[in-house]
Amino acid sequence: MEALLALASGVLYAAGIYLMLRRRLAQLIIGLGLLSNGTNLLIFTAGGLTRARPPVVPEGAATLVQPYADPVPQALVLTAIVIGFGLTAFSLVLAHRVHTTAGTDDIDDVGRER
């Protein structure tokens, strides 16, 4: 299964990087989104996969019952997801402003003197 998820995050990275190397603003941001999904998947998988219980202590038990999923990468990924949302929203609006101000969605044209 690890190999399968490795394939998935590899493809996410490849597609993300490919899009970030494009000249269109919209593609840059879509690429960023793919990259952050790929990273979340990478961290989650690297933390160790298990189909077992979530890291929630059952009622009445003193501690987690083995085997359980590792809560540490989950906590890291959870905030990464929400921060990723903030990043996406901000860069989208930034791109939108650049687009309306510069009148183009071609990154190479934005910096050019008019």
Next chain:
Amino acid sequence: MIGFILSPFVVAILAAWFVSRFPRRAALLAAWPALLTVLLGSEMARAVSGAGRLIELPWARSLGLSLSFNLDGLGLLFAILITSVGALVVLYASRYIEDHPHASRFYASLFAFMGAMLGVVLSDNILTLFVFWELTGFTSYLLIGFEHERAAARAAALQALIVTGAGGLALLAADVLLVDVSGTTSISAMAAQRASIVVSPFYNAIVGLVLLAAFTKSAQVPFHFWLPNAMEAPTPVSAYLHSATMVKAGVYLIARMTPVIGSTTVWTTAVMVAGATTMVVGAYRSVQETDLKRILAYSTLSALGVLTMLLGVGTPEAIIAALVYLVAHAGYKGALFLVAGTIDHETGTRDISGLAGLRRAMPRTAQAGGAAALSMAGVPLTLGFVGKDAAYEGLLHATDWYPWLLVLMVLASVLLGLSGLIAGVLPFRGDPARVKEVHDPAWPLWLPPLLLAAGGLFVGVAPSILNGPLSTAATAIAGMPVDVSLRVWHGLTPTLLLSLLTLAVVGLSYVFHEAVRARTWKPRHGTEDLYEGALSGLNAVSHAIAPALHSASLRTYVMVIVATAVLVGGAALVTDTGLGSAMPRTSIAPHDVLIVFLIVGGAIAAALAQSTMSAVLSLGAVGYGVATVFLSFGAPDLAMTQFSVETLTVLIYVLVFRHFRGLGPLSSRLVRARDGLIAVVTGIFIGGLLVSVATTETPRRLQDYFAELGPTLGHGRNIVNVILVDFRAFDTLGEITVLATAALGVRGLLRFAATRRQDHYVRLVTSPIFRTAARLLMPLLLVFSVFLLLRGHNQPGGGFVGGLVAAAAFALYAIAFGVHRARQALLVRPLTLLGAGLLIALLSGVPAVLSGQPFLTALWAPGSLPLGTPAMFDVGVFLVVAGVVLMMIFSLAEES
């Protein structure tokens, strides 16, 4: 006492407010340094009676940083000069820069500088001394460049900052070596280890670095050029920084370090040579200038050279002479600077060729200038005379080649006396009838220089009142008891004859001063050319390098970063045999293949999409696929969060992307092929990395730690949530702050857009079925979000996902009924939600602080109810997330 030493920093802030509120009452600010002078004076009395003390306030103990101040004679002598001259300068400035639009900024910088100077001369810790030292450089940058509209002022400020800043770096390096060699950060403790420091292999480096710092700060040749240029500063600043205080910080450093690393051949030679050179160069150049302030600047250089040279000689007599000279110079030079400023203020010029006959129009100013010039020339019964006499005495009684120094000193004294007369007497001489419409200014402009000059005369008549303070100060420098007994009359000694000879030559040369100025050779080049050359060289180098490194093309940066990561990381993957030694543990289920197929397909579709909408939908498919992975592998919290985020993200994408056109290729086939190759190689690297990491055994300490302590310490059974709101709450606080910042950024970007129309709000969907559903779903979603928040500590849920669901509820409502109605339904503004959330999260950390524990330590109420600060924190997270999302969605939807 520490409070008083640091008080100027507080006064700096208060002064800015006070001056902007009462611009005509700035003179009152002089009361504070005057009060400090009295306090420091009483400390001095204590030090004279042999009870100097070290006071200490721990600051960062683990770094060996403590605010420790050494109230001994040396430090207090400088400190009293700083506060007393400071009081007079503030008084003077109250009139000099009255009505200046940036007056409050001036006082803030001036008081901050005063605090920094006090820190320099009183610090016992060598690291805090460095911090204060840098602060003086920084505040003097602000003060020299006070009139920042003028390019010359900015250039001079920058030059002073670079030159003295370079010295500051040298001081830091010296500090590091000294602390390393001596094992202590206290200067007084270092003096006790002098023997081991002097023989250490770093000794020469330490001496070089310390002297580099001292010479740049005190403008010794060859670093002297910044001081005359710094005359671009307003005159009160020149009087304060460039004669009485800051430039003497270097002299102070030499004096302070003498018992630690001084009195060796290297030290003595270097200090003496630099001082003597500066003394001669400064005196020579001072008589050539015609600008009053530049005359004074060069003569200050010369005086700094005298002080440095005398400290280099280092005999008890020379040290005494240095201290007397220091006090005398602060008095007459401060007075002369202020007189120059008053003349400039009243007549509008500082050029002596255009100034004459002011004595009748400005009698008080003339008295101050005359008295100061007499002291500077060394007329008997002035403190200047006592100082010069002591210096001659010190050089006369030293051995070896010091007689040569004496000759140079006499020469310099003649020139200095001449330049003093040119600056303090010449403008007032001549035909008074030529002067029209000029008169003595208000008292704050003539009283401070008059007090300074009169002080020199008064102490000159009764110099013995300095005996006590100077004895303790000299003892601190020499490292052995030194007894100072100053007298007006020593009898007919060789030094007296030398003094009288000097005076006679000064008088003679004053008569012929125009001839002297015209006949002397004026160098066209100086070390400033070297400085300029080095600076433009550096600029040329960075101009050559920067365009290649800083191409301003995002794609180049991405390529460089990716290539570096792949090459370095890939090399590690291939060579490290420890990776990938264990076997994968998890088998593949049929539905997993389907999910991975969804993710991979979505990613490829997004990469190749020709329209923005299909790209967004493909990205959404990827997001849901990843969320499903989280769900299948024991992470319901992640799955819930990802599902909500993905929904809201798609909504935001749609809101923005309706403005973008298609995604047809812009670059050539070849470029796309190259990028595709880079992308595929990166993907292979990431895949390989993940396989090898996932199949490497790692220790499980952390997860067991959290699993064990979550229910007991954290009072929660959902370990992920306990980590977020308790164990790593500080982290989470940072993250919600980032989120809030991003939302404010979005709001700001959209607010400045001119296209926003207030009265027009978008209704995206008008289907009655959808509206009815939305009306029913919204309250349900809201209840669900609160439910998620409440159960989050024990079951999957929590503030993050709760906030997202709550935001989704209002977003749904906005889609159905328009943003305006949604805003009404929300009752408060999203900004309020966001702010309240941050505040609640912050406040939840306060009870711990009040009970003496670190910020954000969890505290739980006794009893079975789950009431505790982490629950409160989670409420804050909930509100922030909801506020952030709604702020973004509302402002985006409203933006046409």
